[in-house]
Every structure is written in C-alpha cells, then in structure tokens.
Amino acid sequence: MSSRIFNPSMSRRTLVAGLVGLSAAGVLAGCSNDDSSSSAGSSSGSASGATFKIGGIGPTTGAAAIYGNAVKNGAQIAVDEINAEGGDIQFELNFQDDENDAERSVNAYNNLKDWGMQILMGTVTTTPCVAVSSETNADNMFQITPSGSSTDVIGGQPDADGNISTPRKENVFQMCFTDPNQGAASAQYISEQALGTKIAIIYNNSDTYSTGIYNSFKAEAEADGLEIVSETTFTDDSATDFSVQLNDAKNAGADLVFLPIYYTPISLILTQANQMGYAPKWFGVDGMDGLLTVEGFDTSLAEGCMLLTPFVATAEDEATQDFVAKFEEVASETPNQFAADAYDCIYALKSALEQAGVTPDTDYSDICDALVEVFTSGDFSFTGLTTAGEAATWSDTGEISKQPMGMVIQDGVYMPLDA
Structure with missing residues (x-):
C-alpha cells in the first residue's frame, strides 16, 4: 500500500480550471436541471456529515430491472457491512432508477449532485453509462461502474482502424470486463x-x-x-x-x-x-x-x-456463501454477477479511500483526484468476490485486470465449466 496522502493543491481541477471555464461551461449548464448545483468544483459536493455520499444509478423498473436491482442490493449489503464495522470509512448510498434510459440517467445524475453525491457507483447499463460518464468527466466526479462495459464508457480506446475518437475519461473506472x-x-x-x-x-x-x-x-x-x-x-x-x-x-x-x-x-x-x-x-x-x-x-x-x-453463486468459498446468504435474505433470490460486481465496487472504494487519506468533508473533485491517483498508482490492488481469488488491478485506461470463469447452466443453476 502506498503511504501517499493526496495534496488538494495539486488537483486536476485546479490545473484545468481555465480550460473547463472556457470550453465546458456551456455544456455543463445545458446538462443540468439546476444551474446552481451543476458547476464542476462546487462546494455542494462535500458531505455535511461523517459519511461519504455514494450515488448509484441503474434500472430498478422496466425490462432491465434485474440488473439494476441486483446492483442496488449488492452495493447496499456492502455499505451495511462496512458501516456496521464502525471504522473511519462510513458510507451513505442513494440509488436512483433510470429505467435503462440515457436521458433519465443524466437526470438522475443531476439529482444525485443536488443531494451532495461525492462518488458515483454506476451506471448499470452501457448506453446510459456512456452518457453519464461524459457528465462525470466534465464535473471531475469519480465514477466506478460495476457493469457498464463499453470502451466508450472510459474513452481513449482505439476503434477497429486504430483511431481514438474520444479522449480518455480519467475519472471513470470499471469493475466489469470491457466489451x-x-x-x-x-x-x-x-x-x-x-x-x-x-x-x-x-x-x-x-x-x-x-x-x-x-x-x-x-x-x-x-x-x-x-x-x-x-x-x-x-x-x-x-x-x-x-x-x-x-x-x-x-x-x-x-x-x-x-x-x-x-x-x-x-x-x-x-x-x-x-x-x-x-x-x-x-x-x-x-x-x-x-x-x-x-x-x-x-x-x-x-x-x-x-x-x-467473474462470479458464480455456487462457489464454496466463505466470502461468496456469506454474500449469497445475505443477498437471498434481502432480495429473495440468488445474486448474479452484477450484484457481486457492485459489492466489490463498494469495497474497492473503501480500500482506495483509506489509501488516499481523504475524509468525508473533502470536496468531491478533490476526492476524485485522490482516487484516480490511487487506482492508477500501480501499487493498488483489490481481491473480492469477482476476482477469482486473485488480486485485481486497474490500468491507467480505467480497465480492470481479472480472470473470467467459464460457466454452464446445469440443473437450473450456474456451475463451473470443466476444462
């Protein structure tokens, strides 16, 4: 673990404030429902209490609701566990429904900013996540998605011809595999x-x-x-x-x-x-x-x-079985990989916040810079439900490195696919 403590005076927001003011102000104003709360770097992004305020966005109604509800429940279980430990890191989760619609997802993001969100865990589905990641990038809000797997979510990726059409969104990271x-x-x-x-x-x-x-x-x-x-x-x-x-x-x-x-x-x-x-x-x-x-x-x-x-609920390790039992108690169903990825998102954030040394009264943009530094430091790793027992790491592209597992449906359940 690195012992570095983040220096707010060297934030990315400070370095690019002039550029943001010239090129992004009009875009930001057009995307917000409330001009007073939409400006990047606004103090409205600081928590008023002793908890970090995490926003979540995904479909909890509609055809893709199984994904959004899985993420919501998986993340909430992790938040409850962490808060029950009574440590220095405490979380408050506010999860918004976007019905798998990009416009609704952006509206949900703006609502969460009004609430005082400091970190975004989401969005769940890809097309809304592409739209929202553009917003978080403009605002310098840290975002980690459990399941938004397109490279357009993180930007900076070459197309089939090797051309990079969109810059890297330095604030956005994925817990899932990219497409x-x-x-x-x-x-x-x-x-x-x-x-x-x-x-x-x-x-x-x-x-x-x-x-x-x-x-x-x-x-x-x-x-x-x-x-x-x-x-x-x-x-x-x-x-x-x-x-x-x-x-x-x-x-x-x-x-x-x-x-x-x-x-x-x-x-x-x-x-x-x-x-x-x-x-x-x-x-x-x-x-x-x-x-x-x-x-x-x-x-x-x-x-x-x-x-x-990256996850199978029938795995016999203690961590998986404990999570499955808690999820089934909350949701009355077996968790899927989306639930497990969301659970891992929250614990990865906890670990990174501990390493960064930031506190809940820190401005969201400064939190973003601190977390980006940790995630891309090269000495930050995370072992969770979806990492197959090995430590996962993130590249400076925002992509996670972890191993998938082959699964097959047998007798109505997912089982490991034998080599």
Whole structure:
C-alpha cells in the first residue's frame, strides 16, 4: 500500500480550471436541471456529515430491472457491512432508477449532485453509462461502474482502424470486463476448449454493448482459426422474431451460436430454436446472466448454455456463501454477477479511500483526484468476490485486470465449466 496522502493543491481541477471555464461551461449548464448545483468544483459536493455520499444509478423498473436491482442490493449489503464495522470509512448510498434510459440517467445524475453525491457507483447499463460518464468527466466526479462495459464508457480506446475518437475519461473506472475483453476471451475459450467447429453469431447492431463484443469476438475468432459461418443482426425494435437469424445459422451448419446480447432476447432465441428443432451449443457473455429468471420461459431450454462470468453463486468459498446468504435474505433470490460486481465496487472504494487519506468533508473533485491517483498508482490492488481469488488491478485506461470463469447452466443453476 502506498503511504501517499493526496495534496488538494495539486488537483486536476485546479490545473484545468481555465480550460473547463472556457470550453465546458456551456455544456455543463445545458446538462443540468439546476444551474446552481451543476458547476464542476462546487462546494455542494462535500458531505455535511461523517459519511461519504455514494450515488448509484441503474434500472430498478422496466425490462432491465434485474440488473439494476441486483446492483442496488449488492452495493447496499456492502455499505451495511462496512458501516456496521464502525471504522473511519462510513458510507451513505442513494440509488436512483433510470429505467435503462440515457436521458433519465443524466437526470438522475443531476439529482444525485443536488443531494451532495461525492462518488458515483454506476451506471448499470452501457448506453446510459456512456452518457453519464461524459457528465462525470466534465464535473471531475469519480465514477466506478460495476457493469457498464463499453470502451466508450472510459474513452481513449482505439476503434477497429486504430483511431481514438474520444479522449480518455480519467475519472471513470470499471469493475466489469470491457466489451472487447469479453469478446476476445470468449473466442479464446471456445477455441481452447474446442467447443465448436462452425460458429454463428447473432448480435444487436443497435446496442453499443452487443456490437462492441461482436467486433472483438470476430477479430479474435479469426486469429484463433475459428470458422464463422453465419453473422446476423437484429435491433431493439425487431427483437421478437429470430426465425431469419436461426435459419441462417442452421442452414450454414453452425454447431455453436455466440450470443453477445442480453438475456431477454436470448430466451426468445432458445424458445424459437427449440420450436424449429435446432439444437446447437449456446455461448454468451455477462448479459446472459438472468436467463433463468425470465417470466414464462421454459428454463429447461437453458440447460447446457455456457457463458463467461467473474462470479458464480455456487462457489464454496466463505466470502461468496456469506454474500449469497445475505443477498437471498434481502432480495429473495440468488445474486448474479452484477450484484457481486457492485459489492466489490463498494469495497474497492473503501480500500482506495483509506489509501488516499481523504475524509468525508473533502470536496468531491478533490476526492476524485485522490482516487484516480490511487487506482492508477500501480501499487493498488483489490481481491473480492469477482476476482477469482486473485488480486485485481486497474490500468491507467480505467480497465480492470481479472480472470473470467467459464460457466454452464446445469440443473437450473450456474456451475463451473470443466476444462
């Protein structure tokens, strides 16, 4: 652990105040519901009590509510544990519903600033997270997302042609794998385990999350010698009938279908594939987590579905089982990886705040600079529920380095996928 104590006089806000005033003031004013509370560096971001005020944003209603509620509950469990310890670090969590909508997410962010938020844990889903991360970057508000996996969330990443279109958002960090990492890791896993010889891909080309994973999967699959025989797409507006996509995969002889999409369309794909007598192997990413909870879905169709995930609730280690028991008591359901990532976010923040040496009466922008220094210091690491028993670290890009695990649905639960 580093012994450095943050020096507020050298904050990034101080260094770039003139640039912010010239180039960002108009943007900030246009994005806020309250001009008096939206300015970067405002003292309104300091806590009035002895707790750090953490905001959270995600869908707690609507089609993606399973993700938002999982994050909300997972984070609250961590907050309650930490507060019960009675140490120097105490938290207050205010979690806002955005219904998986970018505009509502930005509005929720502004509401949380009015409340006095000092750190943002969120947002949960990718498109809202891209929008909100632009706001937090302009305000110099520290943000760590449990599940906003697009590289657009953190910025500074090259596109397929190697061009960097958006600057790095230095204040934004991820607890989840980035989309390219998910896609590349999935292709590598499929290749190494010889899970399929002819691969089909069905992805949502109207969704940043899905297209990002698709692009990296395709590039890695080609490098690993996987044969992609079918590539078909859909949009949010057409995610009800997958007969064209499934027939294309079936006619091409695909024996494995890669699904870099969320669990609701996956449930429809599995149902419709079963109706047409098509039974390939199915491989997904973290968006598949939640498949077993879809109302009206025949979960027997999910048997054998595989995915990469950083967390499995059936793991036998004491920390996981303690968390699972507490989550089931609070939510009456088994936690998914989104809940575990949120839990880890809170504990990573606690560790980083302890190392930074800041106190709850510190301005949010100074807290941001202190946390950025810790997370990118090279000597900060974190071991949690989603790090497979190893210490995770963050690069100066905001990406986390940790190992995914292969999982398969067996007898209605997620189990480790044997090598």
